Amino acid sequence: MELIDILWKQDIDLGARREVYDYNHRQKEHELRRQRELEEEKQQHLVLEQEKALLAQLQLDEETGEYIPRPPPSAPLPSAVAPLEVTQNVSFPEENADTMSFDECLQLLADTFPVEETENPSVCVDTTAVSAPMMPPEQPAVPLATLSPGPLLPPPPSPPPHRMSLDLEQAWMELLSLPELQQCLSMQMEDTLEIPTYPLPNSPEVQHPNYTFYPMTNLTDRAPNSLNVCPAEFMNTFDVSVPSMVPPDNLSLMKAKAPQLNAKFPAENFCDIFYPNAILEKSSGQHGLEGNESNAMSDIPNKSPFTPVDIYSLSAGDAFDRSKENLTAELPDSDSGISSNISPNASSSGKSVYGDESFGYSDSDMEEMDHNPGSVESDYSEMFLLNFQPDDLQRAIPLSAPMGQSQQQEKKPKQHKTYPAEENGHNNAPFTKDKQKKRSEVRLSRDGQRAKALKIPFTVDMITNLPVDDFNEMMSKHQLNEAQLALVRDIRRRGKNKVAAQNCRKRKMENIVGLESNLDSLKEEKERLLEEKSKNITNLKEMKQQLNSLYLEVFSMLRDEKGNSYSPSDYSLQQSTDGNVFLVPRIKKTFMKSEDSVLSPL
């Protein structure tokens, strides 16, 4: 699968389609290796079945809807044979179910049911989500890659009987009521348990059979290039793997292949039964099909936004979808400012004067437009002065949502989109909250409404965020009256000022935060200094005590001529500036205190 992808990507510029690789791959592994071998076994098996059918085994199968499989030799065949059968029966005469010979009928059933067993995970996924897990995991992830033998090789285990719903059972019984089919089925079903569980195409819930009965005429119309190359068995995978990431080309290819499934179902009335349903569901919108499809696809590893509806829509207008994607791809690169409206997500590319904040209001504008249904498309189409058709514009806008190609998620981006204030650097600001969006939308809607009222052919963000030169150039390209000019200037002024105010407040907050930080640091320093002061005081006090004790010790060691100690009350020790210590009488000291306090004792 990876090789296929690689090869396909390498040659995609050359126009090579992916199925080319798949086709080769499939031919190598399937057609040459298994088809004929299994086909022979199939033929033998059918002969045996035919013999038994003639012996009237009808009663066995119709009652329970489950058919006891005939012993081993034939049982494993259907699943393994399936891919081969599809391939070889592309040109099967499906319209002659009533008139076909018995052998043909047998052949048809023998071919059909085993095929559908293999297709069961794909074609009949919609009927029961239970069948989804049985799908080959690689199918949804790389849809076209399913063309490779992988999905076809391992025929999924026969679905459990309980999977068949009552409706399916009844429909099955009705089908069995047909005489020819009864014979054929009875013979065929004896061999396989899978038959009862086969989701019949006449269930209105079945989605993919719609493709199966898609008019054969479309076959050649849709994909003439790939039709001849790709055998019908590839279609088995397409039903399941209608991918979200598949390029439009591939989608069209898939769509084209879908009709080939006709070969798998002999009864033409099936088409009459189900195809209208398909149309109905198509017309009902994507949700209906998405719901059904999603149920079936829920187990698919890869989300497959492209539902059958998408395929139908493609069939209805490939050109549109292509243009739609082209539009989304091109707009972000456009510097006309229009892209800013349509691609608010392109913050990286939309940066200009204000960085991300530029073009940030398109969301609000769009929401504003949403509030005025009816006038939205026309007004904006006028305002943009683009070549877009309103439909294109309307569809292109959501498509440009940040989801990119996940087109199913385009529904409600506005509510959750990043507000311009957040984009322009305010996302970290404490002001950022949800209501900011609301207010912004309201505010912007004012100017938007005014602009629309005056038929100003620019968007608010264009007016606001374009550089002066570009703005003037844009203005020069349109003849605006005084009111329009005044409004445009006001809008630009307000827009600029709004951004300035936001920046100002941001700075203010930053300043506040900075000042608070400084305050904290200053407080810490103050505490540190106070603590140091306290330590110094303590040390000083200790030193004084030590000095005092030293003084007393020295003084006590002094003796007069008679060997008597001096009284501390009468004498004191004093140190001169040169370091000499003198014993000074207290009386004298008091006398000297007035003239030389330096000599006073410590």
Place this chain on the structure above:
DNA sequence: ACACGGTGTCATGCT
């Protein structure tokens, strides 16, 4: 009903 925060807008000064 009131307080408060967030935001847009206006007026003004400055570059």
Place this chain on the structure above:
DNA sequence: GTAGCATGACACCGT
């Protein structure tokens, strides 16, 4: 003189 920015002040709105 004009455009743009910064900012105080005010009003509005939502919580």
